[in-house]
């Protein structure tokens with residue numbers, strides 16, 4: 466048993482659906498640039514594209530949250546900035 470609040474079992478599926486709808490709304494569902502396939506997989510996790518400072522040091526707080534979208538045929542990965550993708554307009 467744990468005291469931590471637990472999400473619904475389908476939380477991940479729901480958020481993936483929200484991201485897929487956002488991509489459609491923005492007209493961002495097209496054929497893969499590399500192989501021409503139209504089968505995409507939206508990642509279940511938001512990634513952090515981390516900025517590096519001088520000398521390659523990680524700079525906390527300097528980065529972009531991105532939604533990775535994988536081509537299901539060749540593996541090409543597209544990255545969408547999550548704040549821009551989720552904006553209504």
Ligand SMILES: [Zn+2]
Pocket residue numbers: 497498499500501502536537538539540541
């Ligand atoms: Zn591809």
